[in-house]
Amino acid sequence: MPKLIRDGEIVEDNWLAADPDSVATAGDRILSLEQWLGLALADKADHAVQLEPGQGPAPLFDYLDQLPLVTINFPVFTDGRGFSYARELRERGYRGELRACGHFIRDQLGYLQRCGFNAFQLAQESELEACLASLPGISEHYQASADNPLPLFRRRA
């Protein structure tokens, strides 16, 4: 079973990767946004969904209490749209697993975590240990963020 980092630990992944070509929408497969949008209203809440760059999270906003997993894909690490998607999801109340997948790099993990990601599925599984060790990155921050909603100016002693 593939492995990933979740909440600071290396764990096994019990979800099947998204496959936009698959017609089956089994419960343990992550769905593409198109597949997820095609589900009956009652089924939407039980299925994991993956966002691609250009697919903002607005369609998920009504289901944030129930979604078991949202994955945000980074086909190239320089496309930073997913950072904003993550923050929007967290700011609007999503508390479930928020997973980054694709080709983000280790040096982005700190930023990703601060934007609200709590799970990281790396393109190269061999990097998991090194990535885990590199978190949380820089220990102090100026801004409000998903993992600490108080900006530094509200915390300065």
Added chain:
Amino acid sequence: MYVYDQYDQTIVDERVAQYRDQTERYLAGRLTEAEFLPLRLQNGLYVQRLAPMLRIAVPYGLLNSTQVRKLAQISREYDKGYAHISTRQNVQLNWPLLEEVPDILAELATVQMHAIQTSGNCIRNTTTDQYAGVAIDELEDPRPYCEIIRQWSTLHPEFAFLPRKFKIAVCGTSQDRAAIHAHDIGIELVPNEAGEIGCKILAGGGLGRTPVIGSVVCSWLDKKHLLTYLEAILRVYNQNGRRDNKYKARIKILVKAMGVDAFREAVEQEWAALKDGPATLTDEEIARAKSFFIAPDYLALDGEACLQALEARCAAEPIFGNWVKRNTVAHRVPGYRIVNISLKATGFAPGDITDAQLEQVAELAEQYSFGEIRSTHQQNLVLADVQMEQLYALWQSLQAAGLATANIGYLTDMICCPGGDYCSLANAKSLPVAEAIQARFSDLDYLYDLGPVELNISGCMNACGHHHIGHIGILGVDKKGQEFYQVCLGGSQAKDASIGKILGPSFSQEDMPDVIEKILSTYVELRQEEEPFLDTYRRVGIDPFKERVYAKAD
């Protein structure tokens, strides 16, 4: 000026360590070239034609003498003994070694400096009016807001991989000296109907390939909402800005494509979710930021008497008088003047300063101006708080240091990017053109007669030399491997901002001084009494200039 506490220092120190690790992994082959690229850019390191270039952040152009001495030492020990002031008020080193950059950053951190986000597709150094806090026409000092924005934008987790670079400028006077109309976001401190000062927010200005004047997104915003509003704009841009074509990726293209009303609506919608949240500024935080920019201990001087004494001295020694007239500006405190130090002496690349000169400036700042130095987007330096009585002694020292060229605001005080001599993006060299023009127009009396003329030179479309907003703009272009220069006229970076119009077909490098001379003599013939270049151009239009420049030789 702002002083770091343990939080600021921790962030900068840990960033140095992080970058050292990234550099080591790159050198060891554990980070690919493509992966290292944005990481080094966000620490100010470009790889240029001949060597890497390190751009050091000077937040809103403010430096103290200790920092300037450190820059002198770094440019001597790690570079070739000179530094360059950029149009973003930053300092650039042209010859550092990639391997030594972590050490340079560690040196900088000891004097509360860094190179964070001076490059890359992220929020860059916030710039402002070089006369902030001392100008007579200022409504409110913009620097506390610059510092608030600096902290908010530094290592912002959401906006480090934007579609393209992002520049913010703030000014506190309607006489815009920060070119806010030519920025991704421009902020002007303005009163509302009740007289309360807030922020007017412009977005979508910019130079580059498609120059655009910014549009007003919000005509008055309570300052406490500044950061949440900026965050909303950036979020709309980060999600919707184009990523398929780097020439269409700036926010100006998005604002144009959406239309300013639809853009504003999207921002307002995003803002509704952020407004009044924890990122809302507190009165205490604004007061804290302001506390770093209180007036220094000015002496209570008799302004009238000081002025009379100065005038007498100027009359007695006309060279000094000329320098006072050209390079110093009225100060809001009686008995003081603002002093510009021109880095545009003939024979030197515009904006360059040697290590020895940096040390001399540091010394003079301590002696005469409360130990504070400013860099300007015109690529000069400023000593903001000099007693009139001490101007003469200061001038003598500046003369000895080769820093008393009396040309501020005149033709030879040109803005110029490093161009093809250094920059790998450039299509053409810009420094030799600047030098040839400087040499042709070295007669100061002629320059003074011409009055204020802003000449800006860029070596390529990226417009680092702001050619679109120079009264006269020069752009280097590449035609079949040969370097040519296009001229535009009528740009302005001031309150009445405008984009220059292209004169016509481009010229070869050797033609440039003649072309400029023809443009200027056309102006001299057509001007009405005391009419500055830009006004004449706006009155008569481009045609008379075009006719003269492209007239066939008899």
